[in-house]
Amino acid sequence: MKSLQVSTTINGDAAEFLCAPDETLLDVLRNRLGLTGAKEGCGTGDCGACSVMLNGRLVCSCLVLGAEAEGAEIATIEGLAEGDVLHPLQQAFIDHAALQCGVCTPGILVAAKALLDRDPDPSDEALRYWLAGNLCRCTGYDKIIAAVQAAAAEMRGARDVA
Amino acid sequence: MSLDEYSRREFKQVGTRPRRPDGVDKVTGRAMYGADASAPGMLVGRILRSPHAHARIKAIDTAAAEALAGVKAVITAADFGLPDDDFTRDVQDNCMARGKALYDGHAVAAVAAVDAATAKAALKLIRVDYETLPHVTDVDAAMAPGAPVVQEGRALENVPAGMSANVTSHCEFGHGDPAAGFARADRVIERHFTTAATHQGYIEPHACLASVSADGKADLWCCTQGHFFVRTLCSAILGMEASQLRVTASEIGGGFGGKTTVFIEPVALALSRKAGRPVKIVMSRDEVFRATGPTVSTSIEVKIGMTKDGRITAGEAHLRYSGGAFPCATVEMGGQAAFAAYDLDHVRTYGWNALTNRPKEAAYRAPGAPQAIYAVENVIDELCLDLGLDPLEVRLKNAATKGTKSSYGPTFPAIGLVATLEAAKAHPHYTAPLAEGQGRGLSCGFWFNFGGNSCVSLNVNTDGTVGVTEGNPDIGGSRASISLMAAEELGIPYERIRTIVADTASLGYNDVTDGSRVTFAVGLATIKAARAAIRLMCERAAKIWGIEADAVEWKDGAAVPAGPNAPADVARRDRRGLVRDRRPDRRPPRGQCRRRRRQLWRPSGRCRGRPRDRGDQDPALHDLSGCRQGGASRLCRGPDAGRRGAGHRLGAERGIYLWRRRAVAERGLSRLPHPGRLGPAEDRHGDPGNPQSRPSLRGARRR
Ligand code: FES
Ligand code: FES
Numbered sequence: 001m002k003s004l005q006v007s008t009t010i011n012g013d014a015a016e017f018l019c020a021p022d023e024t025l026l027d028v029l030r031n032r033l034g035l036t037g038a039k040e041g042c043g044t045g046d047c048g049a050c051s052v053m054l055n056g057r058l059v060c061s062c063l064v065l066g067a068e069a070e071g072a073e074i075a076t077i078e079g080l081a082e083g084d085v086l087h088p089l090q091q092a093f094i095d096h097a098a099l100q101c102g103v104c105t106p107g108i109l110v111a112a113k114a115l116l117d118r119d120p121d122p123s124d125e126a127l128r129y130w131l132a133g134n135l136c137r138c139t140g141y142d143k144i145i146a147a148v149q150a151a152a153a154e155m156r157g158a159r160d161v162a
Numbered sequence: 163m164s165l166d167e168y169s170r171r172e173f174k175q176v177g178t179r180p181r182r183p184d185g186v187d188k189v190t191g192r193a194m195y196g197a198d199a200s201a202p203g204m205l206v207g208r209i210l211r212s213p214h215a216h217a218r219i220k221a222i223d224t225a226a227a228e229a230l231a232g233v234k235a236v237i238t239a240a241d242f243g244l245p246d247d248d249f250t251r252d253v254q255d256n257c258m259a260r261g262k263a264l265y266d267g268h269a270v271a272a273v274a275a276v277d278a279a280t281a282k283a284a285l286k287l288i289r290v291d292y293e294t295l296p297h298v299t300d301v302d303a304a305m306a307p308g309a310p311v312v313q314e315g316r317a318l319e320n321v322p323a324g325m326s327a328n329v330t331s332h333c334e335f336g337h338g339d340p341a342a343g344f345a346r347a348d349r350v351i352e353r354h355f356t357t358a359a360t361h362q363g364y365i366e367p368h369a370c371l372a373s374v375s376a377d378g379k380a381d382l383w384c385c386t387q388g389h390f391f392v393r394t395l396c397s398a399i400l401g402m403e404a405s406q407l408r409v410t411a412s413e414i415g416g417g418f419g420g421k422t423t424v425f426i427e428p429v430a431l432a433l434s435r436k437a438g439r440p441v442k443i444v445m446s447r448d449e450v451f452r453a454t455g456p457t458v459s460t461s462i463e464v465k466i467g468m469t470k471d472g473r474i475t476a477g478e479a480h481l482r483y484s485g486g487a488f489p490c491a492t493v494e495m496g497g498q499a500a501f502a503a504y505d506l507d508h509v510r511t512y513g514w515n516a517l518t519n520r521p522k523e524a525a526y527r528a529p530g531a532p533q534a535i536y537a538v539e540n541v542i543d544e545l546c547l548d549l550g551l552d553p554l555e556v557r558l559k560n561a562a563t564k565g566t567k568s569s570y571g572p573t574f575p576a577i578g579l580v581a582t583l584e585a586a587k588a589h590p591h592y593t594a595p596l597a598e599g600q601g602r603g604l605s606c607g608f609w610f611n612f613g614g615n616s617c618v619s620l621n622v623n624t625d626g627t628v629g630v631t632e633g634n635p636d637i638g639g640s641r642a643s644i645s646l647m648a649a650e651e652l653g654i655p656y657e658r659i660r661t662i663v664a665d666t667a668s669l670g671y672n673d674v675t676d677g678s679r680v681t682f683a684v685g686l687a688t689i690k691a692a693r694a695a696i697r698l699m700c701e702r703a704a705k706i707w708g709i710e711a712d713a714v715e716w717k718d719g720a721a722v723p724a725g726p727n728a729p730a731d732v733a734r735r736d737r738r739g740l741v742r743d744r745r746p747d748r749r750p751p752r753g754q755c756r757r758r759r760r761q762l763w764r765p766s767g768r769c770r771g772r773p774r775d776r777g778d779q780d781p782a783l784h785d786l787s788g789c790r791q792g793g794a795s796r797l798c799r800g801p802d803a804g805r806r807g808a809g810h811r812l813g814a815e816r817g818i819y820l821w822r823r824r825a826v827a828e829r830g831l832s833r834l835p836h837p838g839r840l841g842p843a844e845d846r847h848g849d850p851g852n853p854q855s856r857p858s859l860r861g862a863r864r865r
Contacts, residue, residue, distance in 0.1 A: 020279060027278075036198040037191020039415070041365040042447040049365055077191035086189065094185035100638055102188030103195055103366045103415025137365050137416045138638070 008069045010035070011079025019066035025059075026050045028066035029076060037077035037106045041135065048134030051107035051114075052076045058114040060133075077106035080113065088151040088158075089113055098147035100138035108134045112148045120156050124149070175650040182642045183661065184413070193413045196369030196385030197444045204371070205234055205274040207433050207443035208281035209426070210288050211453060212263030212270050215519040216297035216310065219263060219290060222271055226287040232280035235437035236288070238271045242432065243401050252488045254399045256522045257428050263292065264312060264487035265519045267452025274433040274441045297519040301484040302461045304328040304516040312517035316489050321514075328517040330489040335497045335570045336478075336510035340465075343476025343508030347467025351544055355537040359459035359486070362526050366415020367450045372430035373440035378402060380431060382409045387421040387635055388674025393666045399428040400435070407431075410665040411635040419525030422674050425454050455524020458483040458492050462537040464500075468545045472556040476508035477501045477569075481534055484516050485523030491515065492523060495530035495610075498570035500538050503557075503579060503606035505566040525676055528609040539605035554592070557606055558583050579606065613683040617670030620648060620691035622699070628652060630661040630688060633672030634680045643681045644688050651692035653719035 003018040010033070019028050024043075029035040029052070041047035043062045050062045053075035080087045089109050092098070099105045108131060115122055115130045122130070127145055136144060187193040224236040239260035245251045254260075259268045271288050275281035296310040303309055304326065311327045318331045344350050370384035380402065386392050389411040397404045414421060426443045434441040445454070461482045467475040479500045483493035493513035501509050511534075523529075546553040561579045568574055586592055586604060596602060619631040630648050634640065641661040649656040673679070700714040703721035707714070715724035723729065 022279075030197075031200075035191075036194070039195065039366065040197065040444075041367070041415075044447065046447075047365060081190055086186070090186075090189035093189050094181050097179075097182070099185070099188055101364075101366070101414060101416045102184070102193055103364075103413075105188050106191045109189060135365060137363055137418070 004067045006066060006070045008072050008074055010074045011076060015074075017066065021065070021067055023066045024062050025052070025054070025064040025066050025069055025074075026061035028069075029061060029074075032066075035076050035078055038110075039103050039106060041103070041107075046135070047104070047107075048111060048131075049104050049107040051110040051134065053110060053114060058111055075110070077110055080109060087113070088154045089116070089148065092147040092151035092154070093144075096143050096147035096150060098139060098143040104134060104136040104138075108136065108144060112151075116148070116152050116155060120152060120159065122152065173650055174653075175646050175656055178646070178656070180642065180646065180656045182639050183645060184636065184639075184641060188413075195366055195415050196383070196412045197367070197442075199371045199383045199412065200442065201371060201373055201440035204440045204442050205276060205433070205437055206278045206281045207272060207274045207426075207430050207441040208278070208285055209269045209429060209443070209449070210271040210273075210285045210290070211449070212259065212266060212268040212290075212292070214263055214292055214294050214297075215266045215299065216295040216312070217263045217292040218295060219259060219261060219270060220293055221289075221291040223289040223291075224271060226289070227273055227284040230275075230280065230284050230287060232276040233273055233284045234276070234439060235274040235433045235441075236271065236284070237273075237429070237432050237436060241436065242399060242428070245398055248489075250395065250398045252522070253395055253423060254428065256488060257399070257425060262295075262313075265453075265521050267449065267521065268487075269429065269453065272429045272433055272443075274437045274439070298328070299518050299520055301459055301482050301516050301518060304484060304518045305482060305514065310519075312487050312519055316517065318489075325514075326516065329514055330517060331491065331493070331513075331515045333494045333497050333513040334511070336501075336508075337567060337569075338476070338506070338508030338510075340476040340478045340508045340510050343506075344465070344467040344478075346469070347475040348470045349545060349548055350465065350467040351541050351548070352463065352465035353537070353541050353544070355460075355462045355464070355533075355540065357458075357460045357462075357533045357536065359456040359484075359520055359523070360526070361451055361454075361456040362416075362418035362420035362524070364416030364418060364420060367445040367447055368421070368426055368454060369412075369442070369444040370427050370430050371440060371442045372427065372434040374431055374435040374438075376438065378406055380407045380434070382407065382427060382431060383412055384409065384427050385412045385414045385417075385421060386424075386427075387414065387417045387419070387637060387676055388672070389635065390633060390666050390672050391422070391674045392424055392427055395424050396428050396431055399424075400431050404666075408665050408667040411663055414635050414637055417635075417637055417675075418527055419457075419529060419676060420455055422525045422676050423455065453521055455486070455522055455526075456520075457526035458485050458490065458523050458530060458533065459518070459520065460484075460496070460533045462496075462534060464537045464541045466538070466541045466545060468542075468549060468556075470549060472546070472549065472551045472559050474504060474506055474542075474560045477504070477506055477538065478509070479511045479534060479538065481511060481513040482516060483513065483530065483533075484518040484520065486520035487517055488522045489515065489517070490523045492530035495528070496534035498610075499528070499531035499608045500534035501569035502608035503535075503562055504560045504569070505562045506560070506569060509569040511569070528607075531607065531609055535605065535607050539607075543603070543605075554583060554587055554604060557604070558587075561606070610677070611682065612677055612679055613686070614673035614677070614679050615671050616683045616687040617672055618644075618684060618687040618691045619664075619669060620688065620695050622695055626654075627658045627660070628654065630659060630691070631664045631669055632661060632684050632688070633664055633666070633669045634675045634684055635663055637675050637680075640675075640680045640684065644684055647685045647688050648692050651689050652696065653717070 004021055005018055007016050017028055017032050026038055026040055029038055038052055038061055039049040040062055041049035045060045045063045050060050051058060052061045055072050081090060089112055111131055111134050124145055127148055222238050227233055228236050239258045242254055245254060257269060259270050263270055270290055273281050273284040275284055298304045298310045309326050309328055316330045320332045321329050366385055372382045374380040389409040393404055393407050393409045397407045430441045430443045463480040465478045469475060481493050481496045485492055493515045497511040497513040500511050543553055546556050561583060562574055563580055564574060564576045566574045617633055621629045623629060628648060630644055632644055645656055645659040645661045648659050696716040700716055700721050701711045704711040704714045709723060709729055710727050713723050713725055713728035714721050
């Protein structure tokens with residue numbers, strides 16, 4: 001199969017890659033671009049470990065073809081922190097012990113940020129519903145919800161001050 | 163060191179909730195899991211799996227796959243030897259079917275190719291000639307006469323004659339006379355339960371990267387609960403010496419017992435050996451569910467008798483477990499755990515394992531116990547319901563306690579079941595009103611604990627921080643626990659310790675991360691290592707100070723002279739642990755300024771010891787040379803101790819190092835003097851007039 005050339009922006013930087021027409025965006029990110037933060041837990045859109053933002057929308061990158069990303073803006077877990085300053089969500093996950101093995105964590109963080117960008121003050125129910133597509137086998141979802149709510153509160157506080 | 167004696171101790175660090183050391187890497191995507199590693203020239207490995215639950219493999223033709231451009235190696239069972247012990251052979255046969263495919267998903271061949279698309283295409287070109295056979299997947303069906311035989315000749319001697327060839331082992335536990343016990347019961351209930359072979363369901367599929375070089379040395383990176391065990395299995399299967407295989411455990415994305423063995427690792431190594439290039443294999447989720455170990459599937463009968471007032475008169479269980487297509491001893495765990503929570507006069511469990519055409523069982527959270535306990539606890543609950551008894555009171559009434567002869571043989575030492583039940587009873591949750599749709603229940607369980615082999619290396623760094631090297635993959639935060647225990651013992655802050663999980667070439671053997679053993683066993687090893695380091699540092703400090711080793715004590719991260727044998731004149735310390743030098747000749751004369759008097763207490767000791775007329779420019783060095791037993795905390799401080807006030811923290815190593823550096827600089831020594839080679843105390847202090855006879859830098863400076 002002939003490779004396709006794709007131009008994108010990833011975490012704010014221009015990125016070009018070659019990929020096979022049937023190659024997933026997740027495989028491109030992980031295997032061609034060295035961005036291994038997104039994980040493949042299932043490859044079928046069930047676990048959410050591969051969550052990334054594509055043109056401002058939350059997607060399972062295992063269900064997106066690399067070729068579909070032409071011209072797109074992509075955001076991955078690797079772009080969440082600003083330099084060495086963790087995003088409030090990242091800090092809250094550490095502070096609230098919202099991860100155990102951590103393999104689901106990048107996907108959950110990306111998904112949680114996507115929600116907070118739309119709704120800075122989600123109810124627990126809305127949050128649980130939003131994160132239903134992100135499976136965690138270890139931690140127990142309560143701590144994850146608590147961490148996201150703590151980060152949301154902090155971000156709202158920061159916004160109010162700003 | 164006796165670690166088993168309990169004494170109440172006030173902990174400073176253990177019990178706190180510090181941030182976990184792997185947290186930042188895991189929230190930023192930096193943490194490296196099994197599938198995240200790569201190597202130059204790496205090939206993609208893929209495995210061909212049987213579409214049949216049971217089939218004889220008559221022939222495998224790999225020629226077309228081998229001929230495909232980009233394919234670098236194709237292997238089948240023929241590429242492996244035949245280990246002579248059953249255990250290793252079963253693990254190998256599970257990784258690559260030999261003669262028969264024993265379950266749907268059983269590996270039959272594997273390829274390594276330049277990319278995933280080529281590897282996938284190559285799998286399609288492999289022709290396997292199968293003769294499909296009747297299969298059996300249910301444990302009761304497998305034990306019935308005339309069932310399809312999964313493997314011939316695998317029964318142990320303890321299997322009664324005449325049973326199905328699928329039955330591989332039998333076990334029996336208990337004491338007393340259950341029939342007599344049932345006769346005394348007011349109510350006897352017998353029920354049948356089945357449980358499915360559920361999968362551990364970790365989110366991270368198995369993944370590994372193997373690299374075998376032409377001289378036979380090999381490296382393996384994989385997600386596992388026990389890389390030393392991976393080394394044992396893989397080196398045995400590949401016919402190589404353990405020393406030549408270095409296994410590194412990646413971060414692990416969940417295991418729950420399921421990553422305590424190997425599935426793809428020997429295959430990747432064999433492919434790499436054949437291709438002469440690194441090979442990475444990452445399982446798909448589909449492969450995980452089809453070909454890695456779930457728990458046992460079971461069929462269980464439980465019969466329990468109870469008196470009207472809730473005393474269990476007898477219990478009996480028949481446990482039929484299947485660990486899939488290979489013999490499996492898990493039913494013994496179920497047999498031991500089933501009634502272990504209770505103090506019973508009459509109890510018996512009978513267990514059988516039978517082969518079925520299912521993937522080979524792997525450990526899963528107290529393997530075999532929850533199934534049996536689930537059955538027993540259900541029957542107890544039903545008896546309570548029938549007899550109108552409180553389920554918690556009934557369990558309290560029958561709870562095993564110190565001195566109970568357990569249902570599996572041993573007599574229990576002090577155990578905490580009664581206290582746990584009392585605590586549950588007292589907890590507000592036990593009486594909180596229930597909303598509609600809510601329920602409340604309780605059950606007792608039992609599981610063993612064991613220590614196993616653990617090896618820890620603890621190193622004091624030149625700056626006084628500490629590195630702990632352990633060999634157990636951190637599956638639930640154990641690096642934090644280990645760091646805390648080291649910090650507690652050493653008396654230094656948690657943040658100054660870094661615990662890492664080392665590869666198999668860097669540490670002695672460690673058993674697998676399983677059975678809830680790591681925090682406990684590796685923790686004990688860490689405590690031992692910390693205490694050994696403290697002992698060594700105190701001994702060194704004693705040598706340098708020229709005092710007896712038992713006159714040096716470790717306190718709040720520093721060596722200090724103390725105890726009955728400490729020289730009286732240095733044995734007094736201020737509240738910061740610093741020595742107050744009370745020798746009369748060290749005291750400023752009465753009437754001297756208060757500031758100078760105060761300085762006696764200052765850690766920098768600038769005014770301490772002999773004043774300027776002795777030509778001493780460097781107080782930190784002065785005590786070393788000038789005081790026979792002085793310099794109590796001196797060696798444990800860096801030159802800026804007075805400035806930062808923290809230098810007396812763990813830093814004997816650092817202090818010694820600094821002292822040695824100065825010795826080089828100021829004495830013009832060509833090599834660093836070794837603190838352990840200072841010579842006996844007489845040499846150093848015997849002739850104060852001779853600067854060369856002491857570890858004295860003052861003398862050297864005078865020269
Ligand atoms: S890997 Fe994409 S949803 Fe699971
Ligand atoms: S922390 Fe392990 S899957 Fe979520």
